[in-house]
Amino acid sequence: xxxxxxxxxxxxxxxxxxxxxxxxxxxxxxxxxxxxxxxxxxxxxxxxxxxxxxxxxxxxxxxxxxxxxxxxxxxxxxxxxxxxxxxxxxxxxxxxxxxxxxxxxxxxxxxxxxxxxxxxxxxxxxxxxxxxxxxxxxxxxxxxxxxxxxxxxxxxxxxxxxxxxxxxxxxxxxxxxxxxxxxxxxxxxxxxxx
Numbered sequence: 169x170x171x172x173x174x175x176x177x178x179x180x181x182x183x184x185x186x187x188x189x190x191x192x193x194x195x196x197x198x199x200x201x202x203x204x205x206x207x208x209x210x211x212x213x214x215x216x217x218x219x220x221x222x223x224x225x226x227x228x229x230x231x232x233x234x235x236x237x238x239x240x241x242x243x244x245x246x247x248x249x250x251x252x253x254x255x256x257x258x259x260x261x262x263x264x265x266x267x268x269x270x271x272x273x274x275x276x277x278x279x280x281x282x283x284x285x286x287x288x289x290x291x292x293x294x295x296x297x298x299x300x301x302x303x304x305x306x307x308x309x310x311x312x313x314x315x316x317x318x319x320x321x322x323x324x325x326x327x328x329x330x331x332x333x334x335x336x337x338x339x340x341x342x343x344x345x346x347x348x349x350x351x352x353x354x355x356x357x358x359x360x361x362x
Contacts, residue, residue: 267299283306
């Protein structure tokens with residue numbers, strides 16, 4: 169179940185990989201376990217060209233977001249986070265960069281920091297579906313807060329019932345309820361229909 173939900177995290181952010189590779193403290197992939205997909209390869213030429221552009225254009229938010237995305241897609245979450253932070257210094261209202269930064273924090277074992285960043289995203293856009301979905305992921309797996317995850321996913325379904333993320337939230341809620349049958353729905357009732 170964890171692998172499936174982590175895939176949802178990444179899948180909701182970029183059109184990138186579905187499962188993160190284990191990383192060393194230096195940001196290098198560790199040895200792969202059997203049946204584990206290899207870590208995606210960083211497009212070094214693209215990253216270098218974008219970094220040159222960023223150095224030449226110190227106020228270009230878009231190039232910094234794009235650099236964050238390049239590193240995110242290669243599962244280099246520390247580097248991705250640095251570029252999203254740089255973009256947000258220039259445009260603090262970029263909700264997608266803010267949410268991607270939160271995911272980068274989570275993927276580097278900083279669950280509390282991820283949740284704080286998601287709060288910033290929700291201040292920008294209280295109905296941002298990717299943020300709401302990822303709040304549920306971090307609450308469920310980073311904090312083991314099943315009630316908090318349930319609340320986030322139910323909020324997502326309430327604000328955007330036809331969204332792709334709402335479909336994923338319904339599946340996640342069903343999985344949680346199957347795995348934790350005694351977990352009550354958030355808000356004291358009014359659970360979801362399967």
